[in-house]
Amino acid sequence: MKTPDILGHGLTQETLELGSDDEGPVVATLVSRACASGSSRALLYLHGYNDYFFNTELADRVNAEGLDFYALDLRKYGRSLREGQTPGYVEDITTYYEELDAAIDRIRGRDGHRHLTLMGHSTSGLTATLYAADRPGVDALILNSPFFDMAGTWMAEFVAEHLLAAVGKLRPRTLVRKEGPPYYAWSLHRDFGRGGEWSYNLEWKRERSMPSYAGWMRAVVKGQERVQHGLELSCPSLVMYSSASSTLDAWDEQRAFTSDIILDVADMDRYADGLRPRPTELRVAGGMHDLLLSRPDVRAEVYRQLLAWLAEA
Template sequence: MRADRWAPDVLGDGFEARLLPLADDDEGPVVATLVRYVPDATLRPARAVLYVHGWSDYFFQAPLAQYWHGLGAAFYALDLRKYGRSLRPYQTPGYVEDLRTYDEEIAAALRRVRAELGPVARVVLMGHSTGGLVLSLWAARHPGTVSGLVLNSPWLELQGSAIVRHVSAPAIHQLARFQPRAPLPNIDPGYYARTIAETTGGEWPIDDRWRPTPSFPVRAGWLRAVLDGHATVARGLALTVPVLTALSARTLISPRWSEEMRSADIVLDTEAIARRTIHLGPVSTLVRIPGGMHDLTLSARPARERFYAETTRWLAAYGWG
């Protein structure tokens, strides 16, 4: 894969990828990777979507790209630095100390999108989990740049409540000050991976190099950046574009495995996130999806079809204008 041209992607037919070179950091050269879905290279849509994944993740949701293509939109996905296609052996997986660091690759991706589709193409951002937090904060800092925001189970608040965040933040900040790359205890039992991977009863092929079980170690400096992002959301973002936030209808966080975990969010506290949606901006829509998992696009067919239907309805009202 090169920075100056598109090349076939690991997802197969219709998918291409190219590197986005970024500024070096203290671990060495840094890249992000832009993926696009182009089943018909002769089309030049006037609408586009740029998708950003969540923590310890990468873009692999091919049906998501096909959904947007069916709506007449060009689809692009960004593997952020130190994730997925962009991860290099010498790097600390997923590690940044400030979520604003991602401004560089988001800007590079949007430049490429507009270079291909023209400067007046309408772009909607879509983010899952931590990617939803990253894009919400980015959109608040860059008003007037995109046309809308679709958030799939965005991580807008710490599990529990803001009280938990206020209590835990001082200790995390102190540790991050002196040992920013210190790994925190890994509490991932692998249940979420079990719900989605085709090898454990799910539907989806997963590359374990890029989405390992248990997940990448959570490090103090990264968690401090996330908590700072949560605090910014809590103060209010005043986003100037319409926002759709879609969440599972229920949360089920338990130390013991249950088959019910295949029809609930077992990663985030959806009630806490639902309360945060009013802080995003004046035009904010909340949808709850019965039977939805943490990534609604990976849920059982009835739930993911409901998610796509609600997204289409929202786009008709706001996103495409």
């Protein structure tokens, strides 16, 4: 049953029941809003890690282009997080296929859409890529700074991908990182007084991220390995990322607002080349990690090119 969403703006939400796991009942949440004229085309948005859907500007722009808009809060994130659950935790990326299947069944079967664009940010860029390779029901794929490789030096990558992946299999609940630096949140949320322009729930999208566990990291690495070996997709794709990455050891306003301070964009560029059909790539000067949360002039250009591509997809 659809009910008014917490964001207002005419958005609704509905709960997707997904059974239970070792932490109890599991749900996902489908947020939606139809465009004014009705449409046979829809876009389904997937948020990243330490994240949930809150970007009403995205919904506005998609609706204005004549598409119905949907967003999915995945299990154990945002609207779908239940008491006693480990936020964001899965041990296999394909676990998310259950809620994606359920959402797409509603979008296509119940709501009658004939064309579906799947859009994923960061970790969900990885999830969306795998889903589009494994399932036939996606007509176009948009990736916003996809998480195609572990960021860091070759040594950090070796430890993460080999040692921690092994630990993830034997002791999946081993804590890898309790929290991260606050700089990305400072660049986004207006309440930190650093120039961010967004307002969102800091319990659901935390200042210092949320704890990361070995089992989750192993799941990500396994998914990344599939992408890194090359994937055949069933649809055209657009891969978008900043033109530069930065590593911050202290607050740096210029770099925080004009580069990806979460992931290495070189990895996105490298592994996008292994997707088939060959994707359209968009390198965004001045782009932040979530390109759609970049400074106004930058994201205006992102929307211009994204929507132009979508009109032809």
